[in-house]
Amino acid sequence: MNLELNNRVAMVAAASKGIGKACAVALAQEGCKVSVCARNAEELEKARAEIADHSDVIAVAADVSSVNDLENWYRQTIDRFRQVDILVTNTGGPPVKRFMELSDEQWLAGVESTLMNVVRLSRLVIPGMQERRWGRIIHLTSLVAKQPMDELTISSTLRAGLSGLTKTMANQVGPHNITVNAILTGHIMTDRQQALADVRVKERGITHEEYFVGQAAEIPLRRIGEPRELGEVVAFLASERASYVTGVSLQVDGGLVRSTL
């Protein structure tokens, strides 16, 4: 299948490692020019070098919670590649805490890093996409949008909201031939997944091995996913082949979410 992504320009947020990097690599492998950001310049440079094996890439140090950083990243992308065709929003995970453990500051920081970066980045790229009458916006969120988890209180709250935002954005930019979709990520083996495991093994008094065997047993496909398996779905949604798919919150979770809708 030809995805027709050659020379499309993609911005991928929070992409120095994990799922974000896998999306950037998958898009680069399909011929996209890629612009990535993350906070840590050293980690980001390693990712840039890896992505550069496949395509043209720039990396800009940016905290997705910062308005100025997002504007600077967008400006540098336009300076280098002239336009943005594909936006993949992503961020680090909000704190792993139950409701009564969370302060106002943590809630507000969660809103900045999980919700407002999506709003701000989308606002930056949509006008150019509207002019060219082509665009793909993909929000990386989480299965907790559909199946909330007690210790992921902020994430569960905001990611359900992001599915609402995905649908309302899709309705409003559809007439300009821009699609907007969300990926509800399941358990994918990344540093974030390891950090969640660290919290849970302590709580439950079990080993990491016992924890991951238990996790896999709950997943119909009986295994934790690889970042590449998410990146490839994002490349498909970004492609010409997904031209009639919009407003969808798509689970990529090995079947973990049990509901039908």
Ligand code: NAD
């Ligand atoms: P990860 O820790 O492996 O990678 C996170 C990336 O985000 C890194 O590149 C990091 O530098 C960057 N980052 C973090 N905070 C940032 C900020 N404020 N500004 C810019 N960059 C920032 O994590 P991951 O597993 O790839 O997770 C990515 C997202 O997917 C998270 O929001 C996480 O909650 C969500 N998610 C992950 C899983 C999973 O199983 N891995 C499941 C569901 C949802």
